[in-house]
Amino acid sequence: MAWLQGPFLCGALLGWVCLSAPGLAVEVKVPTEPLSAPVGKTAELTCSYSTSVGDNFALEWSFVQPGRPVSSSQPILYFTNGQLYPTGSKAERASLLQNPPTGGVATLKLTDVHPSDTGTYLCHVNNPPDFYTNGLGLINLTVLVPPNSPSCSQSGQTSVGGSAALRCSSSEGAPRPVYNWIRLGSSPTPPPGSMVQDEVSGQLILTNLSLASSGTYRCVATNQMGSASCELTLSVTEPSKGRVAGAVIGVLLGVLFLSVAVFCLIRFQKDRRKKPKETYGGSDLREDATAPGISEQTSVRAESNNGLLERPPSASTVTTTKSKLPMLV
Template identity: 75%
Template sequence: MAWLPGSLVFWAMLTLIYLIAPGCSVEVKVPIEPLSKPAGEAAELTCSYYTSVGENFALKWSFVQPGNPISSAETILYFTNKELYLTGPQAKRATLLQNPPTGGVATLRLTDIRSSDTGTYLCQVNNPPDFYNNGLGLVNLTVLVPPTKPTCGQSGQISVGGGAALTCSSSGGAPRPVYTWVRLGSAPTPAPGSMVQDEVSGRLILTNLSLTSSGVYRCVAANQLGSAFCELTLAVTDPSKGRVAGTVIGVLLGLLFLVVGVFCLLKFQKQRIKKPREIYGGNDLREDAKAPGVYDSLPRRGNTDVGLLERSPSASTVTTTKSKLPMVV
């Protein structure tokens, strides 16, 4: 009976020791500051850990793109059972500077980095029974890319007294480019508040436009690695001048049509004067007129008509069977 309490005390003490000190925790350390590197260069992501490396030691590097949850991370490489395995789209450009990574440091090296490499990298160490910590470190990498050539545009009422919005946007560049608008050439200084630009969105707002607002405007997109620009020509119109010009053109066309009409009328009258009409009285006879019933030649109707043809009519009058009125020849 005396043995039982002693045994109970022993097992109780052993359980207490197990609960108080079940094993060493795994501690992973990574740089606090994010890492930035230009595109095309190599980036080294440092990761150090503290644990008693055993047969169950395992190391994994993984990657997650910006805006995605950690759970969606893709594995780049992992080390287990004393073997290194490379996986994922970055496998050909990834390696460990320490291989095997069992000395407390496991630095990941990426060569020929590109904009798609921007994101968060996870260094995870697993070493049972030392698992009383997550054993996880996060490293943020930003790949620097110069801005691409921006695109310029304009909208609004581009006329005197109106307003215009000039836009500028670059499809690429990391960090995000800053946009600056400048007006080229020598021109009067615009009134305060008539030009307002947003360096983040790339918009330039022009108000109370005048003819002197016309000109060439340049937008420059810039970041740490370089700059690029685009240009556009702003042409401000004056509607009042357009109306005056239209009125003048209308008057000139009206005068032209009037002149052409008068010219045609005068020409027509002149032709009528040159060719007067011939008017004959009702009882007057023309000298070349022929009396009714008299013909230039008479058809022959046999010998009986010869005597009639040989007779000559009177010199003073001609009598026909159709008309007995005297006719002067």
């Protein structure tokens, strides 16, 4: 039995190596550049793969809207156990060009594409025991839509010397349209800088308006699928005489009020400077003050006799003030 040990050990070793060897890696290839298709047409998204197709082979196509994570994708169709199962809102328009998709290619065909079909498509191949890659490919699809008829509007002060803003916007269009304003007719060309437009937002700014600024303006929205336009008539008017008169009267009244205020302030300052500053203490006595109990007549006579010989006062020249207080007996 010794001669049997060698082949037995070799066979066991070979079996262990075969069981421990990894399976083939699933490799999925998709276009690296984003795809596009006109609205209403058919889009074909190619997905190729390499693997040893077996009984457990499965294929799935799914879709995720722009700006959302891949984990929120929704199934379109899947192939398993030799059967193809379309599903979801795109089931009636989705199919595979290769059915069954077991030859290494699984191209998704989507007919009558809608603007809502714009997004990311996922091709996922699952073939146990080939678990050594995720077997996933991503394709970005853009459905091209021409711009619809834009809407035109205006705002601002449309009188001489004022400013106005003209706006233009389309609710549809992929890729996003650009906007261009043109002035119709043979009107004089506006001075440089008086017309400024933004092709992205579709806004046209008109400054320092004049009567020559009046006219018809057309906005054209354009992308690679086509163009659409709208028109707007701008009427620039002269300021009304009532407004001008009111503004002049307002200015004159303001100047008059300011002049009166300045005059009053200057007059007040002058009066304040002319007013004497006299202060009297409670204990100060004036030289010409009349003593209590003596009338003004006595004071005047005393002043008139100043410089004469002093004479004793007589009864006729002295006036006394009788006390109004009652006398006690």
